[in-house]
Amino acid sequence: MSQTTFGYLTAANAPLFTDLYELRMLQAYINQDHNPTATFSLFVRDLPPNRGYMIAAGLEQAIHYIETLSFGERALEYLSEEGFDEAFLEYLSGFEFTGEVRALPEGTPVFVNEPLLEVTAPIAQAQLLETAVINQIGYQSLIATKASRMREIIDRNGDGQQLIDFGSRRAHGTDAGLKAARAAYIGGFDGTSNVAAGEAFEIPTSGTMAHSWVQSFEDERDSFETFVDEYGDESVLLIDTYDTVRGAELAKEVADEAGASIRGVRLDSGDLAALSQDVDAVLPDVDQFISSGIDESKIDDFFERGGVGAGFGPGTALVTSTDAPKVEGVYKLVAVERDGEMRPTMKLSTGKVTYPGAKSVRRTESDGRYTGDVIGLRDEDLPGEEQLVTVIDGGERVIGLPDLETSKARARTHRRKLPDSSRRLEDPEPYDVRISDELQQETEELQRELEARRTE
Amino acid sequence: MSQTTFGYLTAANAPLFTDLYELRMLQAYINQDHNPTATFSLFVRDLPPNRGYMIAAGLEQAIHYIETLSFGERALEYLSEEGFDEAFLEYLSGFEFTGEVRALPEGTPVFVNEPLLEVTAPIAQAQLLETAVINQIGYQSLIATKASRMREIIDRNGDGQQLIDFGSRRAHGTDAGLKAARAAYIGGFDGTSNVAAGEAFEIPTSGTMAHSWVQSFEDERDSFETFVDEYGDESVLLIDTYDTVRGAELAKEVADEAGASIRGVRLDSGDLAALSQDVDAVLPDVDQFISSGIDESKIDDFFERGGVGAGFGPGTALVTSTDAPKVEGVYKLVAVERDGEMRPTMKLSTGKVTYPGAKSVRRTESDGRYTGDVIGLRDEDLPGEEQLVTVIDGGERVIGLPDLETSKARARTHRRKLPDSSRRLEDPEPYDVRISDELQQETEELQRELEARRTE
Numbered sequence: 001m002s003q004t005t006f007g008y009l010t011a012a013n014a015p016l017f018t019d020l021y022e023l024r025m026l027q028a029y030i031n032q033d034h035n036p037t038a039t040f041s042l043f044v045r046d047l048p049p050n051r052g053y054m055i056a057a058g059l060e061q062a063i064h065y066i067e068t069l070s071f072g073e074r075a076l077e078y079l080s081e082e083g084f085d086e087a088f089l090e091y092l093s094g095f096e097f098t099g100e101v102r103a104l105p106e107g108t109p110v111f112v113n114e115p116l117l118e119v120t121a122p123i124a125q126a127q128l129l130e131t132a133v134i135n136q137i138g139y140q141s142l143i144a145t146k147a148s149r150m151r152e153i154i155d156r157n158g159d160g161q162q163l164i165d166f167g168s169r170r171a172h173g174t175d176a177g178l179k180a181a182r183a184a185y186i187g188g189f190d191g192t193s194n195v196a197a198g199e200a201f202e203i204p205t206s207g208t209m210a211h212s213w214v215q216s217f218e219d220e221r222d223s224f225e226t227f228v229d230e231y232g233d234e235s236v237l238l239i240d241t242y243d244t245v246r247g248a249e250l251a252k253e254v255a256d257e258a259g260a261s262i263r264g265v266r267l268d269s270g271d272l273a274a275l276s277q278d279v280d281a282v283l284p285d286v287d288q289f290i291s292s293g294i295d296e297s298k299i300d301d302f303f304e305r306g307g308v309g310a311g312f313g314p315g316t317a318l319v320t321s322t323d324a325p326k327v328e329g330v331y332k333l334v335a336v337e338r339d340g341e342m343r344p345t346m347k348l349s350t351g352k353v354t355y356p357g358a359k360s361v362r363r364t365e366s367d368g369r370y371t372g373d374v375i376g377l378r379d380e381d382l383p384g385e386e387q388l389v390t391v392i393d394g395g396e397r398v399i400g401l402p403d404l405e406t407s408k409a410r411a412r413t414h415r416r417k418l419p420d421s422s423r424r425l426e427d428p429e430p431y432d433v434r435i436s437d438e439l440q441q442e443t444e445e446l447q448r449e450l451e452a453r454r455t456e
Numbered sequence: 457m458s459q460t461t462f463g464y465l466t467a468a469n470a471p472l473f474t475d476l477y478e479l480r481m482l483q484a485y486i487n488q489d490h491n492p493t494a495t496f497s498l499f500v501r502d503l504p505p506n507r508g509y510m511i512a513a514g515l516e517q518a519i520h521y522i523e524t525l526s527f528g529e530r531a532l533e534y535l536s537e538e539g540f541d542e543a544f545l546e547y548l549s550g551f552e553f554t555g556e557v558r559a560l561p562e563g564t565p566v567f568v569n570e571p572l573l574e575v576t577a578p579i580a581q582a583q584l585l586e587t588a589v590i591n592q593i594g595y596q597s598l599i600a601t602k603a604s605r606m607r608e609i610i611d612r613n614g615d616g617q618q619l620i621d622f623g624s625r626r627a628h629g630t631d632a633g634l635k636a637a638r639a640a641y642i643g644g645f646d647g648t649s650n651v652a653a654g655e656a657f658e659i660p661t662s663g664t665m666a667h668s669w670v671q672s673f674e675d676e677r678d679s680f681e682t683f684v685d686e687y688g689d690e691s692v693l694l695i696d697t698y699d700t701v702r703g704a705e706l707a708k709e710v711a712d713e714a715g716a717s718i719r720g721v722r723l724d725s726g727d728l729a730a731l732s733q734d735v736d737a738v739l740p741d742v743d744q745f746i747s748s749g750i751d752e753s754k755i756d757d758f759f760e761r762g763g764v765g766a767g768f769g770p771g772t773a774l775v776t777s778t779d780a781p782k783v784e785g786v787y788k789l790v791a792v793e794r795d796g797e798m799r800p801t802m803k804l805s806t807g808k809v810t811y812p813g814a815k816s817v818r819r820t821e822s823d824g825r826y827t828g829d830v831i832g833l834r835d836e837d838l839p840g841e842e843q844l845v846t847v848i849d850g851g852e853r854v855i856g857l858p859d860l861e862t863s864k865a866r867a868r869t870h871r872r873k874l875p876d877s878s879r880r881l882e883d884p885e886p887y888d889v890r891i892s893d894e895l896q897q898e899t900e901e902l903q904r905e906l907e908a909r910r911t912e
Binding site: 010013014016017018019020021022023024025027028029031032034036038040074075078079082123127130131132134135136138139142166168169170171172173174175176177178179180193194195196198199200205206207208209210211212213214215216217218219226227229230231241242243246269316319320321322325326328329331332333336338345346347348352450453454 | 466469470472473474475476477478479480481483484485487488490492494496530531534535538579583586587588590591592594595598622624625626627628629630631632633634635636649650651652654655656661662663664665666667668669670671672673674675682683685686687697698699702725772775776777778781782784785787788789792794801802803804808906909910
């Protein structure tokens with residue numbers, strides 16, 4: 001069935017958002033009667049360049065996916081056409097997640113090797129989640145982190161300026177447009193231009209006008225007058241279509257003549273720091289919104305050069321995380337049931353260690369600042385506060401997920417507790433993440449065992 | 457209404473996938489009775505780094521969006537809550553696209569300033585499309601281009617190796633996962649691992665097994681035996697979990713014992729070129745599929761160093777276009793009706809020229825190779841073949857869109873007609889794109905006129 005849909009996943013095709021190999025393994029797990037309990041861990045092996053931390057995000061969508069994952073007629077029909085057999089399709093038609101999910105709450109700073117999500121369930125169930133949960137948590141964490149960097153520079157050098165996501169048009173598809181708005185909000189943004197994201201996630205939306213509005217009129221004055229006639233004091237006028245300073249003067253004249261105190265003006269080209277100062281001289285009481293190629297270094301430069309602005313509208317750089325567009329989340333089998341017991345497991349691969357077993361992540365604090373993490377075995381006795389929370393147990397939700405405002409507040413509070421050196425925008429120092437003695441020992445023992453067996 | 461949906465846009469919220477400023481302008485266009493006919497042009501001002509061309513893609517989704525765009529109850533209710541007024545909501549409830557769309561067919565090479573899409577309609581209608589059409593055409597063109605580079609290097613140095621998209625988990629959200637599969641197929645890939653993309657777009661799907669399959673068994677041999685028991689000659693075994701060459705030997709033993717001639721093995725770590733030669737010595741008749749960090753330069757290097765492989769599975773590098781993760785598509789007002797006539801329009805901005813007016817893109821050819829393009833006025837008499845096709849006229853489809861196979865064939869044929877120098881993977885030479893004398897003259901006249909008015 002060929003689809004031309006604009007941007008979608010419905011309950012009917014969402015279960016197919018997976019890699020074929022997951023379903024091929026699943027069929028074999030089921031048909032070969034090999035479905036032991038397994039624990040998978042979602043983590044990153046490296047932080048993206050110039051990141052001293054990441055902000056966890058996307059859990060709500062991952063949990064929703066896990067809780068609603070089921071195979072309806074359309075999905076089953078396609079899989080039948082693709083050669084999956086009747087017995088397996090029968091299994092899929094009754095698919096339901098019955099396992100356990102532990103996770104880092106959204107807004108939590110996260111570091112290498114720390115599980116963002118840990119799933120324990122019959123291996124067929126746990127395996128199937130891989131593609132979708134990496135997709136959602138990976139992307140949203142990438143964007144929450146990028147947003148957090150922009151908020152960081154405003155905290156440091158600015159004056160509480162607004163940050164509004166303007167990136168939907170340049171996002172990689174529609175889901176990225178929506179999820180970038182959501183993740184950026186968690187990471188420290190104040191709103192989005194994306195109306196669908198506003199509706200879906202109750203994020204404040206914001207919007208001004210485009211150059212096309214101005215150009216569609218005989219002259220700029222007409223265009224401003226018409227807009228102010230429609231929106232009055234709510235008007236934000238784009239003033240750089242022909243000449244920014246002249247645009248500011250015109251905005252002032254039009255507002256004065258209409259007896260309106262317009263809310264703001266937008267600058268979208270040229271030397272933004274310099275122009276904003278000229279505009280401020282003309283319109284000292286009007287907020288300036290700054291767009292065009294905004295990222296954390298542009299914001300930094302803007303402040304450094306004395307720019308005057310009430311808000312920024314980052315777009316492409318935010319939603320594609322242009323300077324670091326990927327984070328390679330992996331979802332690895334770390335333990336599997338054998339003879340009735342959960343046994344740690346790992347693969348042998350040069351340079352890539354996956355620590356075996358279900359984990360604990362403890363964070364220690366001193367004088368209101370985080371001092372370091374220790375990753376240990378799940379049941380190990382360790383100092384510090386446990387970061388992983390059980391979200392689903394026995395297939396049932398055991399906690400409500402925090403709302404967006406709570407996750408956003410968490411990101412802000414926790415970010416500020418991180419060492420300054422790990423929050424630097426360039427060459428941050430690695431945050432102190434230690435592997436517990438027990439976990440280290442278990443890792444080495446397993447490695448030796450597997451290597452011994454390899455040379456048998 | 458708060459949503460937790462995993463990845464979606466349905467008919468109910470798709471019309472809200474737009475920037476708020478579009479709707480704010482729309483309300484003012486309608487309420488202020490300023491709705492002249494307008495032409496908008498979607499194009500790029502720069503090619504991404506190291507690109508000598510791009511491959512147009514995403515038109516099918518853009519057209520589907522335009523043809524189905526309408527506002528139902530849920531969208532209207534949200535907009536009402538957001539303060540849009542009744543008269544405007546009434547207009548939206550009857551919204552329907554009645555204009556004209558011209559476009560470059562998918563698979564067509566495209567260069568700077570050439571319209572990928574040109575829309576002529578009452579400005580409120582044409583304006584509203586901006587965010588969504590840039591989003592779909594921008595991303596898919598970016599990925600079709602990235603895919604085309606990988607196919608190029610195989611055409612040049614390889615032996616027709618398969619290219620399979622393995623990127624869904626690392627794509628920026630679910631829509632990117634689906635659309636990357638589609639765009640990569642147009643750009644020269646043979647299939648995808650994404651099952652939902654297979655179903656939606658009738659793209660061949662492909663999948664093997666993960667390390668978790670192997671690790672879930674007591675030993676590697678068990679895991680291979682069980683898989684071969686399930687899939688027989690169709691089996692593709694992942695052989696690098698513990699030791700790649702030992703894995704190859706084991707695969708051979710297991711296949712021999714089962715009397716199966718397995719289809720292939722997959723290598724996912726280590727020195728892939730060297731290991732593939734060792735594996736080839738063990739399994740000379742078995743296809744090797746190569747994954748792990750694959751991009752065009754890795755493929756190039758693999759061939760250079762004598763690697764042996766039947767196929768590659770690029771993931772992250774493909775779906776995020778990691779080396780060039782953005783393309784800044786713009787959708788600019790180029791003409792507007794005034795006094796019953798379409799008048800060219802542009803903004804004045806240092807360094808960024810937008811050529812005014814509806815366009816023609818002509819491509820000339822000599823001895824089976826493209827020699828250059830000329831961008832001119834729509835009705836200008838120019839040499840070469842017109843690249844823009846009218847897709848919608850008076851709100852009605854006037855042509856069927858080509859199927860994916862046709863677009864893929866077009867991309868291949870047209871890419872091969874481009875000068876070799878523009879197809880280089882690094883520092884390609886700019887393809888010859890000329891602005892016609894008439895368009896140049898019109899641009900300069902309009903510029904002078906606007907500058908004269910600015911200094912009034």
